[in-house]
Amino acid sequence: MKSVTRSAFPSIFAIVASGAALLIAGSLLAQPSPAGKAGPAPQQTQKLSASAIQIERTDPPEDLLVPEDFRISTYENVILQVEKTKKFQHVYRSGDRRAADVPDLIILRMVPQAYKAGSQKQREVTTVSGGTSIKIKVTFTNRDGKVLLEKDLDGKVRFFGENLRATYDFAKNVADVVNNNF
Amino acid sequence: MKTRSTQVSSEVLRTPGGIVRRSLRLAGVVVFAVAVVFAAAASPVFSRQPAAPQASPSSTISGVQCVIGCENIKPNSKGTISVVPTGLRFATDKDTADISTASIQDIFVGNQSRQDVSGVGGTVVKAAIPYGGGRIVSLFSHKVQVLTVEYTDSYGGFHGVIYVLPEGQATSFRDQLVAQGAKASAHVDVAEPTQEKP
Numbered sequence: 001m002k003s004v005t006r007s008a009f010p011s012i013f014a015i016v017a018s019g020a021a022l023l024i025a026g027s028l029l030a031q032p033s034p035a036g037k038a039g040p041a042p043q044q045t046q047k048l049s050a051s052a053i054q055i056e057r058t059d060p061p062e063d064l065l066v067p068e069d070f071r072i073s074t075y076e077n078v079i080l081q082v083e084k085t086k087k088f089q090h091v092y093r094s095g096d097r098r099a100a101d102v103p104d105l106i107i108l109r110m111v112p113q114a115y116k117a118g119s120q121k122q123r124e125v126t127t128v129s130g131g132t133s134i135k136i137k138v139t140f141t142n143r144d145g146k147v148l149l150e151k152d153l154d155g156k157v158r159f160f161g162e163n164l165r166a167t168y169d170f171a172k173n174v175a176d177v178v179n180n181n182f
Numbered sequence: 183m184k185t186r187s188t189q190v191s192s193e194v195l196r197t198p199g200g201i202v203r204r205s206l207r208l209a210g211v212v213v214f215a216v217a218v219v220f221a222a223a224a225s226p227v228f229s230r231q232p233a234a235p236q237a238s239p240s241s242t243i244s245g246v247q248c249v250i251g252c253e254n255i256k257p258n259s260k261g262t263i264s265v266v267p268t269g270l271r272f273a274t275d276k277d278t279a280d281i282s283t284a285s286i287q288d289i290f291v292g293n294q295s296r297q298d299v300s301g302v303g304g305t306v307v308k309a310a311i312p313y314g315g316g317r318i319v320s321l322f323s324h325k326v327q328v329l330t331v332e333y334t335d336s337y338g339g340f341h342g343v344i345y346v347l348p349e350g351q352a353t354s355f356r357d358q359l360v361a362q363g364a365k366a367s368a369h370v371d372v373a374e375p376t377q378e379k380p
Contacts, residue, residue, distance in 0.1 A: 057340055068290040069249075069330045072342030076250045080257075093339030124308070124320035160305050162296070164249060164344075 048140070048148055048182050050106040052090040054099045055079055058136070060112040067117075070134070073164045074110065074155075077171035082108070085175050087182040106148070106182075108174075111137045113152065120162055131156060132163040134170060138177065149181055241265040241358060243351055248272050249328075251343030252279040263345060265358045270331065272345070281333050281343070286364040290330040291352045296323060327352035331359075 057075050060066045075094075083091045088106075092099040099105055114135040122130025133156045140149040155170025157163065242264040250257045254277050261274035269283040308316030329345040329352040347355070360366050 057342075067292060068332075069292055069328050069344050072330055072332065072344055073250055075340075076342055076344075080250075093335075093341065095334060096337045096339035098337055121320060121323055125317045163294075 048106070050088060050104045050182070052092060052099065052102040052104070053082060053088045053106045053108055054092040054096065055082065055094060055108045056110070057094045058110045058112060060115075064112055064115060066112050066115045066134070070115070070164065070167060071112075073167040074112075074134070074136070074170060077167045078108070078110070078174050081171040081175035082178055085178045085182075087178055103143075105143050107141050107143070109139045109141065111139075113137055118157070118163055118166075123157070123159060127159065131158045132166045133157075134166050136170060138174060140181075149177070151177055153177065241355075243347060245348075246272070247346040248279070249344040249346060251341060253341075255279050263347070263355070265355060265362070267362075269362070269364075270355070270359060272343075279343075281331060283359060283362045283364045285333040285335070286331060286359065286366075287334060287340075288332040289356045289359060289364060289366040290328075290332075291356050292328040292330070293349075294326055294328055294346075296326050296346070325349040329355055 055075070055078055058066075058071045060071065079091060079093065082088070090098075090102070092102075092105075112134060114133070116131070116133045118132030119130040123132075124130075133154060135152060135154040138151050138153050139147055141147050153170060153173045155166040155168070155173065157165040157169065242262060244262045245260060246263040247258060247260050248255055252259065252272050255261070255272070255274055259274050261272055263270070263272050265271075266280075268280065269286070270281045272279045308319050310316070311319065327347050327349055329347055331343050331345075333341050333343075335341060345352070356366060
């Protein structure tokens with residue numbers, strides 16, 4: 001029994017040592033490489049920065065009918081929510097001439113992709129149907145038109161609230177994108 | 183003959199069944215008369231227009247909701263909207279938002295319906311009714327008109343403002359603003375735009 005224990009000790013030690021070595025190697029590879037050295041690409045993208053943003057009015061394609069109050073509510077809610085993020089010194093409206101003098105201006109364009117009107121009454125009576133939703137492609141570009149960030153965002157109202165609340169939900173999602181990327 | 187009928191009626195009055203029959207007939211006549219009086223009194227009430235008259239030419243309406251876009255006024259505030267010589271004015275107890283006629287780019291009118299019991303309080307009340315009774319309350323709604331005005335500020339910045347007015351009033355306001363010289367393009371009302379682009 002004693003000889004068996006003595007002979008097993010080196011093999012157990014070898015297994016433990018190799019396991020420890022593997023763990024150390026794995027943890028070293030998982031760490032971001034120091035600057036200047038080649039290594040895997042960094043996981044988190046660099047945040048964008050700009051002193052001002054200009055928000056263009058929503059411009060749906062010709063074959064998609066979006067009510068004017070919905071478009072206006074989307075535009076105004078996005079302006080309110082982007083202002084609340086306090087990421088920019090100035091938030092300019094579409095057509096504002098003062099934006100022409102800003103060198104690092106970011107332009108936000110919104111193109112509706114899908115729209116479902118829904119019904120508040122149907123929502124509240126049935127719970128499962130009548131939801132209002134809007135899906136909009138949001139594009140952040142610089143002054144030269146280079147796309148810096150592009151996302152498909154949606155706004156929904158499922159249970160309670162008026163249809164226009166979907167535009168508020170969408171604007172909150174835009175504000176989240178601004179907070180995460182600027 | 184006359185004597186006979188008098189005799190018959192006097193005989194009827196004498197018997198207990200006849201008295202009951204006669205009193206029932208009298209009661210029926212009285213009830214019918216009362217019903218006619220009530221119906222005559224109620225008919226003007228039923229035929230009367232709703233509290234907000236359709237397309238009346240009034241230029242000031244109170245209890246209007248500014249959903250969004252009124253400068254310096256919180257969204258969903260209620261106030262008074264009026265057409266003034268310079269344009270459109272929305273005033274709450276604290277603030278006033280003016281839109282000049284010359285700055286208006288377009289005006290849209292849409293029809294919608296609003297729940298009679300709505301808002302946070304209404305939602306709580308609906309949820310508090312047992313056995314899903316709140317759903318019945320949700321069935322009650324009233325028609326409203328939505329007035330959407332697009333305009334530009336002094337720097338050329340585009341603005342939009344949305345008001346909710348009683349039924350029939352938004353058209354009147356649009357007509358008054360157009361008469362003052364505001365721009366308003368012809369547009370198609372999107373009544374039930376339930377289609378979805380794939």
